Every structure is written in C-alpha cells, then in structure tokens.
Amino acid sequence: MEGDTFSSLGNGNLVDNKVLQNFHNNFVQVQSILDQNRLLINEINQNHESKIPDNLSRNVSLIRELNNNIRRVVDLYADLSTSFARSMEASSDGDSAGTFRSDGKAGFKRIRSG
Numbered sequence: 001m002e003g004d005t006f007s008s009l010g011n012g013n014l015v016d017n018k019v020l021q022n023f024h025n026n027f028v029q030v031q032s033i034l035d036q037n038r039l040l041i042n043e044i045n046q047n048h049e050s051k052i053p054d055n056l057s058r059n060v061s062l063i064r065e066l067n068n069n070i071r072r073v074v075d076l077y078a079d080l081s082t083s084f085a086r087s088m089e090a091s092s093d094g095d096s097a098g099t100f101r102s103d104g105k106a107g108f109k110r111i112r113s114g
Helices: 017-050 053-091
Strands: 005-008 013-016 096-100 106-110
Touching: 017 053
Parallel strands: 013 096
Antiparallel strands: 005 013, 096 106
C-alpha cells in the first residue's frame, strides 16, 4: 500500500495509520490516568486510615481529582467507541472499504476487483 494507509483487520479493510495512532494515543492516555488513579486511591486510603484531620480534609480534593480522572477516562472510551463504530459502518458499506482521514472522519476508498 502507498502512503500511511495499509491493509488491516484481516478482511481487506483499509485503515488510515493516523487513526491507529489516535487509538494508540488514547489507550496510552487512559493507562496513564488509571495509573494516576491507583496512586490517588492509595493516598486516599492511607489518609483515611491515619484519621489525622488534615489528611482527611486533603481527601476531599483527592476524591475530586479521582472523579475528574474517571470522567476523562469515560470520555476517552466514548471517543474510541464512536470512532470504532464509524469505522465499522464505513467498512460494511458495499464494496467500499472504510477509511479514516487524519481528521478522524470516515472516508471511502474504492476496492478494485481483479
């Protein structure tokens, strides 16, 4: 294949390399947030067990941060889900294989038989 498009998914669908990079970047970002959440949860638990008033007060902001992180993860997974659904819709459209342009929007590439 030419450029940054290559055959993928084992069924002849064409997927733009930039879309795959976007998926990868989102998963890396999710993993980073989840790692941060693990640390936040550990600190929250330690503060709770200490029963020191300042530590318990600090938990309020830590829990807010944790909730914001969870929202970010949900948003990232929603974006991934939408992108994946669009790629599946595009790939099931007759003899046109679904592709994604660098802007994340679906495009179509005609597959020639023969």
